[in-house]
Amino acid sequence: MSATPTKLVVRGASLLGETTGDLLVVDGVITEVGSVDSTGAEVVDADGLVALPGLVDLHTHLREPGREDAETVVTGSRAAAVGGFTAVLAMANTSPVTDTAEAAERVHDLGVAAGLVDVHPVGAVTKGLAGEELAELGLMHRSRARVRVFSDDGKCVADPRVMRRALEYVKAFGGVISQHSQDPSLAGPTSCCHEGELSGRLGLPGWPGVAEEVIVARDVMLARHTGSRVHVAHASTAGTVEVLRWAKSQGIQVTAEVTPHHLLLTTDLLAGYDPTFKVNPPLRPQEDVLALREALADGTIDAVATDHAPHARHDKEHAFVDAAFGMLGLETALSVVAQVMVESGQMSWTDVARVMSTTPAAIAGLERQGRGLEVGSPANIVLVDPSADLTVDRDASVSLSRNNPWHGRTFGAAVRATFLRGRATVLDGALV
C-alpha cells in the first residue's frame, strides 16, 4: 500500500476494545465510523485488533542535540512510532539544554523533519537546569514550538521560591511545570537504589521514597497557594500516591504520571548490580508497584509516560553507582501496560486510551492529539494485537541504544500499526 493514502479504511477493528467497526479516514481525518464503504480506499484489515487513539508520551529523552550516539530525534521518533505513539514530549536535558526559544524550535523542527510522530520539546524551567534563574519560559511558549510543558527533569527544581515563581509565571499562558521530585539532600547524585533492606545489604547509596514524597507534598501546597498547575513526573511510591489522592480531594490542580517500569519492575532486580536496571527514580518494592497500579486504575495517577532514556553502551558499563541512569521504554510501553493493567483485569482498553492518549494530550495541551475515534478527529490511531506472543529482543530495537530492561520478557499484547493523521508509520509491527 501507499504510505500516504488519501482514503483509508481500517476494517473490523475492536474500537477501544468495545465495539467492532470500521474507520474511514479521508485526508487524515476520521470521517465515518461503523460499517463503511471501502470503494477506492486503501484497506487495512484490523480483524482481531484493538484500535486506540494514537499514544501520547509526556516524558521522553531523545538526546538530540548532544548525545546523538545514544538517540536522535529521528531514531527516537521511530521507537515512538513502533510503540504506537503519535506524539512525544522531548525533555530539555540535552546539550545544550532546551532553555531558549531557539533551542526549542530546533528540536521541534527536527521532529517535523523526521515526520513520524509529533515531537514537542519540553522547555527547561531554569537556565541550564541549574535551578536558579527562570529560563525564557514565555519566549519558548511564543516560539514555533509552542512550548506548554516545562521541566528540569533529571534534576529537581529544589528551591521552593524558584518553583513557586515558575508555577505562577506559566499561568499566563496555560503552562504546566513537570517536576522531577527528588529532594537533593535526601537523595543526592549517587543515590541509586531504593533505600531499604536491599540497599543496606548491597551497600548501595539509598534513594528513599520520602525524598520524592516531600517534594510532591511541597509542590501540591505551592500549587494550591499559587492556583497553578503542577505535574508530577514518574511517581514511584505509595506515599506519593497518598499525597496525590489528598491533593486531588482538595481540588488542587495536580496531575501525575507513572512509568511502565515502575508498574512492573521491582528493586530486587538490582541484586546483581546490573546497570540496565539503574533508573531514576529507582525501581521500588512490590508494595509501591501495587499502589501505583491501583492509583493508575482509579485516576489518582493520570497518565503513563515512559521516561524513555537511551544511553550509549559504554555509559552503562561502569560500576553501578557510576553508570548512567535510565532505561528504554517507548517500544514496549503499551505491551507492559496491557500486561499489568488490562490482562490483570484492573483496566479496560478504554482506560488505556485515557491514560496513554487522551489525558496526557490534555495535560500537555495538545489539541490535535488524544482525541476519540470519532468523526472529525485527526486519524491518529494505533492498532494493537491483544493476543500476541512478543518476546522482547533488545537487538531488534529501532532505538540507537540497548539499555533495555525488558529484554527476554514475553508480553501478550503488541502494537501492529500506527497511523499519524491517516498516514501509516508502522504496519505489521514494523516501520513503514
Added chain:
Amino acid sequence: MKKHLLSIDDVTADDIAEIFATAAEMHDVQRRDVKKLPALRGRTVINLFFEDSTRTRSSFEIAGKWLSADTINITGKGSSTSKGESLRDTVLTIGSMGVDALVMRHSASGAALQVSQWVDASVINAGDGTHEHPSQALLDAYTLQRRLGSLEGRHVVMVGDLTHSRVFRSNVLCLTKLGARVTVVAPPTLMPSGVTEWSRAAGFETSYDVDAVLPTADAVMMLRVQKERMSGGFFPSPREYTVGYGLTRDRLALLGPDVPICHPGPMNRGLEIAADAADAAQSVILDQVSAGVAVRMAILYHLLAGEGSAA
C-alpha cells in the same frame, strides 16, 4: 570452590574449613626463614586497586609472592563519571594481558561482581565500596577460631559504622555461617537501612546499647569510623561517639580477660578504641595482620592451584 571470591556467599562452611586448614599450613611457612613456596609458579596475579589501600594490597602482594606467583600492582582512580574510560574497557585491557587472578578493590559496591562477568581471570574482591571485603572476614574468623576454638554458639559483638562498612557486611555473613551468634551495635544513623528485616532474615541481632551486650561477648570487633563521617552528619561529635560507642577503658572492664579484641585497621585510637584496649593482652589486632597473609595465601592457592597440600 567457586572460581571467584566476590562475597562470603561464594564460599560454603566446608570451603571455609579448607581455606583455614591451608591457612594454618601457610601460617607455619611464615615462620620459616625461607618463606617461598612454588605452588603458583608461572601464575600471574594482578592487584588492581582503584582505591587507596596499604595493608590489604601489601598483604595480597606478599601472599602472592610467597606462593611464587608473578604479582603486579596496578593502582588508579576509578572513574566516577560516565565520561572517562568505562570500567569494562579498563578491566578488559588488563585481562587481555594474560592474568590468572585479579585482586580488585573499587570504591563502588558491586564492582568486583561486574568485573567477574567481563574477564576470564578469577576475581578476588579486596573491597567493593560499602558492600563486602570477604578476605578480611575470613582472616577475622580465622584469627578468632585460633583463639576460641570453634565459633559455634560463640557471641561476637561488632561495633561501629555499620552503614559504610564492607568489613561488617562480610563478617556478619561469615560468622553466622560458622555458627556464631552475632550482635551488631551502632547509633541508628550508622545502621544500614532495612537492617531490621535483614537481621531477622539472616539471623543476627542489632543493638544501640554497647554496654548491654559487651558482658556476654566472646569476642569484640571494633570498626573504624571514617573521618568524613565525623563532621556532624551522622553523629554530633567524636567525643559523643566515644562516650556512646567507643571501646573505652571502662568498657574494657566489662569484657572477660580472654575475650579477643579485633579491629581491621587502621585504628582511630581514642575514638572507637582506647589505647588501653588496642594494646591489651587480649587484643588480637596484630594477629589479624599476620593471619591476613596466611589466609590470602590460602585463598589464592584454592582459587588458582586446586586441591591438595601446598606446604
